[in-house]
Amino acid sequence: MSAASSAPSIGIDFGTSNSAVACRVGEQTRLLPIEGDATTLPTAIFFNAEDRTTHFGREAVALYLAGVEGRLMRSLKSLLGSALMQEKTAIYDGLVSFEDIIARFLHELGQRAARELGQVPQRVVIGRPVHFVDDDSKRDQRAEDSLRHAARAAGFQDIAFQLEPIAAAFDYEQRVTKESLVLIVDIGGGTSDFTVVRVGPERATRAEREDDVLATTGVHIGGTDFDQRLNLDRVMPLLGFRHNGLQGREVPSKVFFELSSWHLINWLYAPKAIRQAQELRTNYADPRLHARLMIVLEERYGHRLASEVEQMKIDSSVNDAPVSIGLGYLETGLAASLTPADMAQQLAPLLADVVACAHACVKRAGLRSNDLDAVYLTGGSSALRPFQHALRKSFAGVPLVEGDLFGGVAAGLACAARFR
Numbered sequence: 001m002s003a004a005s006s007a008p009s010i011g012i013d014f015g016t017s018n019s020a021v022a023c024r025v026g027e028q029t030r031l032l033p034i035e036g037d038a039t040t041l042p043t044a045i046f047f048n049a050e051d052r053t054t055h056f057g058r059e060a061v062a063l064y065l066a067g068v069e070g071r072l073m074r075s076l077k078s079l080l081g082s083a084l085m086q087e088k089t090a091i092y093d094g095l096v097s098f099e100d101i102i103a104r105f106l107h108e109l110g111q112r113a114a115r116e117l118g119q120v121p122q123r124v125v126i127g128r129p130v131h132f133v134d135d136d137s138k139r140d141q142r143a144e145d146s147l148r149h150a151a152r153a154a155g156f157q158d159i160a161f162q163l164e165p166i167a168a169a170f171d172y173e174q175r176v177t178k179e180s181l182v183l184i185v186d187i188g189g190g191t192s193d194f195t196v197v198r199v200g201p202e203r204a205t206r207a208e209r210e211d212d213v214l215a216t217t218g219v220h221i222g223g224t225d226f227d228q229r230l231n232l233d234r235v236m237p238l239l240g241f242r243h244n245g246l247q248g249r250e251v252p253s254k255v256f257f258e259l260s261s262w263h264l265i266n267w268l269y270a271p272k273a274i275r276q277a278q279e280l281r282t283n284y285a286d287p288r289l290h291a292r293l294m295i296v297l298e299e300r301y302g303h304r305l306a307s308e309v310e311q312m313k314i315d316s317s318v319n320d321a322p323v324s325i326g327l328g329y330l331e332t333g334l335a336a337s338l339t340p341a342d343m344a345q346q347l348a349p350l351l352a353d354v355v356a357c358a359h360a361c362v363k364r365a366g367l368r369s370n371d372l373d374a375v376y377l378t379g380g381s382s383a384l385r386p387f388q389h390a391l392r393k394s395f396a397g398v399p400l401v402e403g404d405l406f407g408g409v410a411a412g413l414a415c416a417a418r419f420r
């Protein structure tokens with residue numbers, strides 16, 4: 001046996017918000033600890049300009065929040081398939097492409113897995129959403145190709161892809177005791193993915209599962225879109241979004257959309273973007289709002305604001321209660337708040353599209369919702385209260401099973417890897 005074929009195969013869930021790695025040991029799937037004891041690593045990378053080091057995950061976010069000079073990048077997966085993928089960006093050791101940055105992240109995942117496994121894994125099954133890019137198969141293929149190149153550059157030799165919702169189904173299948181027809185719902189940071197599958201203890205042992213996958217659908221809507229919507233509604237107006245200027249015209253909105261899109265925030269810190277934002281001053285009737293915008297850009301508070309909005313979303317959902325955040329670092333006494341009713345109202349159109357995509361999957365499978373034995377929920381955003389409410393209403397009578405929010409896809413990818 002060659003060294004490569006005796007090395008363990010792993011599953012990597014390269015998520016928009018969080019990544020995870022799992023491997024199969026005997027009959028057991030094991031999620032690997034990849035940041036301290038944690039089995040998830042936030043998909044974040046920080047290039048420290050002070051000492052020219054690179055950091056990942058929670059550590060990356062913490063350094064940025066502590067005010068260390070450097071560049072934080074999050075939601076790297078959202079760049080796959082976008083025109084920005086071809087561009088290069090400046091970090092402390094020169095210009096690098098986004099593919100390189102993704103490769104560095106995947107390489108780090110491989111190294112951390114190797115610490116646990118005792119050797120560097122070379123065979124990997126990587127998850128991919130049903131659509132990286134909606135309604136554009138060429139760009140979608142380009143996104144997968146970029147991810148494959150990045151994985152190769154990261155040192156993996158044998159690389160395969162599996163759809164994320166199918167991986168989630170394989171994980172769920174480990175726990176079912178009888179054959180069932182299930183709609184798998186994976187609502188993550190960037191995408192919402194669905195599959196209707198036949199699962200069962202006996203089927204789980206088969207290598208060939210194509211006949212059991214009745215349909216898949218996906219839409220490019222996830223938690224980062226919810227964050228953006230809430231940021232535009234609750235925080236950006238404090239910086240001038242929808243503010244009527246002196247001539248009764250609204251301040252141009254591009255900057256606010258970019259500032260509330262996780263993967264675009266960095267662009268606003270470039271000298272040219274700062275100059276353009278300064279020039280917006282004449283569009284404001286209230287100079288205080290413009291001053292706040294300039295503090296956010298000059299002090300690089302964009303990711304901090306986005307994180308706080310995200311936390312507000314999670315807290316309001318978990319506690320079903322109003323939440324507020326202090327923005328005293330922009331102006332003394334400034335705050336933003338969110339009530340469960342605001343959230344339900346703001347997210348309703350996006351959630352309606354997500355639920356419609358779930359129904360499209362069932363229809364594509366040639367079924368009606370009452371043919372399903374269960375709806376299985378995974379992905380961090382599947383916990384969102386208004387989402388669960390909308391789903392329950394439209395799949396009335398079908399049991400909702402809440403699964404592992406963050407580890408299910410990686411675990412299922414490791415199950416898929418055992419047949420390779």
Ligand SMILES: Nc1ncnc2c1ncn2[C@@H]1O[C@H](COP(=O)(O)OP(=O)(O)OP(=O)(O)O)[C@@H](O)[C@H]1O
Pocket residue numbers: 014015016017018019077164187188189190191192222223224310313314317318378379380381382383384385405406
């Ligand atoms: N309790 C919660 N309620 C609502 N949303 C939550 C909760 N916990 C986490 N989230 C959201 O879940 C998202 C991350 O979920 P997850 O880690 O499953 O995504 P991902 O796998 O990185 O993304 P994708 O699969 O789309 O590439 C974030 O947008 C986060 O804000």
Ligand SMILES: [Mg+2]
Pocket residue numbers: 013015016164186187188189379409
């Ligand atoms: Mg995911």
